Amino acid sequence: MKGIFIIIILMLSSVWPIHGQTKLALLIGVSEYTKDNAKTNDDTWSNIHGVNDVKLLNATLKEQDFNITTLCNKEATAIKIRKTLNKFASSCKEGDLVYIHFSCHGQPVEDLNGDEPEGWDEALVPIDAKKVYQKGVYEGKNHIIDDELNEYLREIRTKVGKNGFVYVVVDACHAGSSYRGDEEERITRGTNRGFTASDKPFVPKIDKRGKIEIEKSNVMSDICILEACRSYQVNSEIQENGIYYGSLSYYVNQVLQNIQLDNNIIWTNKVSRLMNEDIRLVRQNIVIETSL
Secondary structure (H helix, E strand, O other): OHHHHHHHHHHHHHHHOOOOOOOEEEEEOOOOOOOOOOOHHHHHOOOOOOOHHHHHHHHHHHHHHEEEEEHHHHHHHHHHHHHHHHHHHHHHOOOEEEEEEEEHHHHHHOOOOOOOOOOOEEEEOOOOOOOEEEEOOOOOOOEEHHHHHHHHHHHHHHHHHOOOOOEEEEEOOOOOEEEEEOOEEEEEEEEOOOEOOOOOOOOOOOOOEEEEEEOOOOOOOOOEEEEEEEOOOOOOEEOOOEEEEHHHHHHHHHHHHOOOOOOOOOOOHHHHHHHEEEEOHOOOOOOOEOOO
């Protein structure tokens, strides 16, 4: 009788196969930026600690059974990031849980196609993206602007479908400078210097929303994007046990050490609360964009 029962179970499983949800993560971090051919220190990107963020989250997501791809420092070139995003999107399947993380500088880039009311796109800064526009030398090809990133995310959302979910964490900013205070060096990510061919001054849009709605679709998964600060604010790194981390990365990791990542975004509220309670981040507000 027991043998017959086992045979029936095997027959049923061959007709209705059980598929587990695949967890995929892409972690990108830059700490040491290229310094070549810069006229002054103001024309170069300062070094930050994006790789520390990747190491932190890599360990935590491994504990949650994520299949993880990492790109750090010299690997985090514009062409490698684009190739990896394409390959990553191709690997996604219906129902997958996806986590994508960027720890790097950010920069406003002059909008050329007229889709930004304030006249500026937001861009991630790979290791080989220059800070200053130079006609015929560097005209922005290595900046990854928000329009381009959105195309990758739409493809991934379509691939994982309504039963999947996509998280994106951006620990960068588009306004900032390094300064000293509180008896320790403040290291910030980003610049208030726009990347522009016309010498147009960058004036950030004052948008104080903490939550922003993203389009919902019947053919795409839901998505939740966490950004370290508002566009007009400075994103400061924080020091813990003598090690610098991106503030958003650190608190995302703190929460995910105790919470299993899934389609429920309630955990992001705890990240917001922890950042709001950190007196080092008094001038910084997390932004959450979601289709939920």
